[in-house]
Amino acid sequence: MAEANGTQPVAAERQITSALLVIGDEILSGRTKDKNIGHIAERLTEIGADLREVRVVPDVEEDIVDALNALRRRYTYVFTTGGIGPTHDDITADAVAKAFGVSIDVDPRAKAMLLQFIAEKDLNEARLRMARIPAGADLIANSVSKAPGFRIGNVIVMAGVPAIMHAMLEVVLPTLDTGPRMLSETVLANAKEGDIAAPLKAIAERFPGVSIGSYPFTSDTGPNTNLVVRSRDPHALAAAREAVMAMVAGRQSVG
């Protein structure tokens, strides 16, 4: 027991965690269907900076500030999407400045980036809003429309438009601290979820360092189940996967 308690904090220290804050009335009204959560989740899992929580909040400054402050204290990184365009409902940058208690103004570096894409005569006051960046933030280049995202502290602010968000995310990911990757293997159960729940639970108890998920689906041949085995330890993963495969094979040879 003492040994287990002694080793836990080390593992916890190495683990990098992320949260995502999706900002926008249009997601909450159902008008726009979010396409960003799944992509960000996949990419963070791939690099070992696991997504642990997502929140979606409206274009309301207080709600953005409160969610951001709750998340940035709890997770290694917080990503935001949405609300950094040129119109009056784009209030993310101001909300982030407020959450950090810093000033915000047109950033000459961001303005220079906009001028790569927008002629000076078209760079009106509204478009210049996209160059408003909280003091102390680093810019995140955007190869699609040039209007930058930014990073301040552990908060990474990205566009909501998927193609632009993707471009920004790929700029940011290589700069992040990462931990050991969560590895996963999927085993097709060839069974209904309820018929394998008991042996699956027994396997889950035998491998406490491995997370085993059960995902039912319906195929042409009827109900079936995907069993997903996940661990950061490749040896534990292989052993648990083998146990799951043996359980599935054992059922099939009987049935």
Add this chain to the structure above:
Amino acid sequence: MAEANGTQPVAAERQITSALLVIGDEILSGRTKDKNIGHIAERLTEIGADLREVRVVPDVEEDIVDALNALRRRYTYVFTTGGIGPTHDDITADAVAKAFGVSIDVDPRAKAMLLQFIAEKDLNEARLRMARIPAGADLIANSVSKAPGFRIGNVIVMAGVPAIMHAMLEVVLPTLDTGPRMLSETVLANAKEGDIAAPLKAIAERFPGVSIGSYPFTSDTGPNTNLVVRSRDPHALAAAREAVMAMVAGRQSVG
């Protein structure tokens, strides 16, 4: 000023708000792409019980309990999706019981529902887990697989599988209190977002009871913008929409 302050609480009292708690490691790992948020958002908007916040949390009891307690105190209704199947990773019902401080056991009404679909010989311990319901909850019928959802207090617990969730949602929605619906109209700007931001902001300021959103997109003919005007007041909505259309038409006759 006194009059405005006097009328505000009445409007606030009538407003029905909802939150959604999506439960599942598979959403946070990116393995499963959520298809429920957008559907629930649309349906709640349609009936006038607006979705105000979404959270996605992992299959971890403490995280579910904490999120549920935060949301159920703040919003009229809280919907959950996921984690009510037969396997060891389905822990939503137990977490809800814990959040409410009530006991949980196999509910005879829920067991009777399962027996409509599952032969008694196949109703093993694992499947019987799907009849574990917190004390004091009302069941929500499920026409697809029979395993019920439930409602306790202001919390509505639904399946994560979209077809089953849809069936449960349609059972629940007619039983909810609803407020005046948020109405919305979309006007195509035929302009880049940054070119109409200033007149749009002026319109937004003229109609404080109307929310005006600007959503850029790229079509075959280049960048364009949808302007979405939203209000619970049909007269205010019509007036703001007319102002937006006049602004768009004025720009086109000039250009």
